[in-house]
Amino acid sequence: MRKFMVAALFAAMISSQVSAQDSAPEKYANWTERDWSEAARTDVLAAYREFVENHPGVYDLANPGFLKQLGEARSAGLAAAKKAEDQSGYALALASFSSILSDGHAQAQAFSPPVPSDAPRYWPGFVALWRGDRLIASTPDRNEMLNGSEITECDGMLIKEFLTDRLLVRNFRPNEAGQWWVRPSQLFYSIGELSSSHPRKCTFSLADGEKMTQALDWSAATKEQRDFYGESVFPAAEPTILSEPRDGIFVIGLGDFDPGDDLRTQYAALYSAVERRREELLRARAVVMDMRGNNGGSSEWSRRLASILWGESALQSRSHQSEAIDWRTSPDTIEYLEEAETEFRENGELEIADWLSATTESMTAAHNAGKPLWRETQEQAPVETGGEAPTPTDFTVPVYVINWGLCASACLDANDVFTRFANTKLIGAPTSADSTYMEVRTVPLPAGPGQLVIPNKVYVGRPRAWGEFYEPDIMMDQVDWSTDAFLDRIETDLVAG
Structure with missing residues (x-):
């Protein structure tokens, strides 16, 4: 390995x-x-x-x-x-x-x-959703006056200024476009008592152009209202299976790259299904990778899928890997990895445990020699194409990757992999970003x-820059983020294409 x-x-x-x-x-x-x-x-x-x-x-x-x-x-x-x-x-x-x-x-x-688990959840009667460059109010009853209105000010501040100020305490990163698509909603929902960060009065631009300023009517949300909030703000990916919800359009659920045992079993079954039905996928109208709700984990889950779909040689010929990884050789870091080695060994993960043992030994030697970093390099050098044409692939059907605003870490790695291929389009929201520190x-x-x-540790020479995020080719700036809404937009794009 x-x-x-x-x-x-x-x-x-x-x-x-x-x-x-x-x-x-x-x-x-x-x-x-x-x-x-x-x-x-x-x-x-x-x-x-x-x-x-x-x-x-x-x-x-x-x-x-x-x-x-x-x-x-x-x-x-x-x-x-x-x-x-x-x-x-x-x-x-x-x-x-x-x-x-x-x-x-x-x-x-x-x-x-x-906060007690049974504490009430408060909301102002609507969900606030960032779409494109606007904050939109969405209500369960589509006929309500505020539904679809734009929230332009709150508590005397223009909305972008308000959000940047009040979300600071929640570690909001406004320089990452994707953060805007999820985090503002948190100010319009409260578990337990309202805090000073929650808005009290907002101005709405209604559908007819009229502006209306009113105090927010915060109240305890019912179960149905709580569900409406969760489904609106944190849309879940389709299950981790291969499905065909519409004729010739296949969907692969990739909502979690940090799986427990049950989800690991589902991934194994998913890979088996994709391998078994690959000939069918080669003739599909489209294949959709659904990463709604994915916050990261391990990049190996997406890489394995890409290898099955496009082919390992095609994937390798398009690889642009980091040159190396530098680990900080501080005593605290070494102790942490030693504890991890013990845990992996106790769990029977002997190959990883042995690698950690060798790594901490090398890091300790580097530390004792006064070297603050120890470089981990691949046993096999990264593939360099040297200007040669990449290996062709027979998987050329349109691929749509659904991204959401909090896609980060291994979710970004998945975008790195999928976008190496010309038949891939991104749809949904901009992603978040990460640094090269991992x-x-x-x-x-x-x-x-x-x-x-x-x-x-730090990635050395990673192709995706520090703080770089992905913009969608097709921006889903509508309130409805259901699977059907995505499939409708994809079908429209297929016809246009």
Whole structure:
């Protein structure tokens, strides 16, 4: 097994650690009376120190401004910490630190106060959906006056200014187009009590051009209303199977690249079905890759599918891999990988465990020699086409890849793979982006209810640049993001094509 593949599998096994937690663990449940300003100051300084001691960017030759950026993050965090009077102020200080780094793989995250599982969910009677360059109100009853109206201002601020300001504490990254397509909706929905970030009064531009400003009528949402919110904001991909919902149009559900045991079994069955029916797919009107809801995991799931569809030689001839991977050889990183080795060995994943053992041995030797980075290279050099024509493929039917706004990490890797082929079009929303810093671990903060997310390695010479995202060839700027709506747009494109 190639080292890069081992690293991808390793990433899939541990990626669940990096997701931001909605509420604090039980040990933080009684944290109400604290000097929040001092806690924020302590944790911002701890975040700066941990990043200096462990982040690979400190020694990344491709990013010579990283230390300066890290210093600016510390300054922003400390400035916010001075004003912190409560837990929300503490959270804002950590978010201010993270906002300067603008990297989902490098963050200081505050836990929210614990919320009972049966706490009410509040909403203002509509879902706010970003589409294109507008925030649209959508209601369950299509005949309601606000349905389809544009939200132009809230609490005295123009909508883009309002969203950028209020979403800061939620680690919103406004420079990534895809973030706009999902994150604004969070301000118009609340679990438990409303916070100061939720809007109280907004201006709507109605269908007839009239503008109307009104106070929002927040109320507890019913189950049906909660379902409406979830289905509108977080549309789920089709199941992880090969289906044919319309004659000659096949859909492959790829909603999760961080699967548990059950989903791994489904992927095995999916690959088997695609291999078995490949001749049928060669004659299809279109094949749709549905990645709605996909936040990443391991890139091997999409690469395996591409190999089956287009052919391994065709895929390899279009490969543009990173030159290498540099791991930060800090003692904390090495200890983390040693713990991972133990876990993999106990679970019977001996090949990965052996690779981790050799890796940590090499990293330790590099650290003892005073080298802050250890380079992992492929045992087999990346394929270089040298200007030669890529290997042809017989899979030339139109392929449509459905993206959503929070597509990141291995979901972006899937786009890297699928778009190597000329028969691929992207449809949906712009994606989010990532840096070249990967393989994260989490570290609890010393003073307050929060944690750090710290990457352990950096891709060297990755073709997709730091912060680069994918724009759709076909933008789904309508409110309806159902599977039928996507298939309608795809059929229209097929006819036009």
